[in-house]
Amino acid sequence: MTTENKDIMIRLESHHIWIETIGEQGEQLGIDEIDLRNVELSHYPLGQAYITACNFDGMNLNRKDFSLSLLSSSTFISTSLEGADFCKSNVSYADFTNAKVKGARFADCECIETVFVKADLSDANLVAGLFDETDFRNAILFNADVRLATFEGALLKGAILTGVRELKEAFIKSINIGSPEQPNILVGEEAKKWLNDNILSYE
Known part of the structure; x- marks a missing residue:
């Protein structure tokens, strides 16, 4: 184990104690630009932490708790995150390309320019999430719950939207059915109609 990995393990354990004692002991985790791919994270909670620009690529983090954490600019490329909890976290500018996020909870989550x-x-569960210029191109959103979620400039070209739930309860400001380089922006009712048509077209 490298010295850096030993240091991370000590800090993870301290964060675990901090959570268990509601902040009376231990220390809240705060790390930046750390490659965590060779760190054993299975026994440690990652909620209520500051984990910015860190690398989780290709890891198995199914059902991991990331709730109430700042995870901006971190990468989760091809990471397995089924059932993971990102409730009330900030994953703006994070990269989830090819990630398995089936059944994950992004409720009340901030996703500005997040890549999916x-x-x-x-x-x-995308309930009450903020999806501002979020990139969902070619993503699978089958049966996702978007109640009270806000979509503004979200990229949706090639996304599978079959059975998306509670669209009527979402705030659809605008969507981009083109690309970042050649945008095709649909606003308001036009955006809602496109979404409705695509939800039904796969049934």
């Missing part, structure tokens, strides 16, 4: 290209978000 080719991610599997089947059955995901």
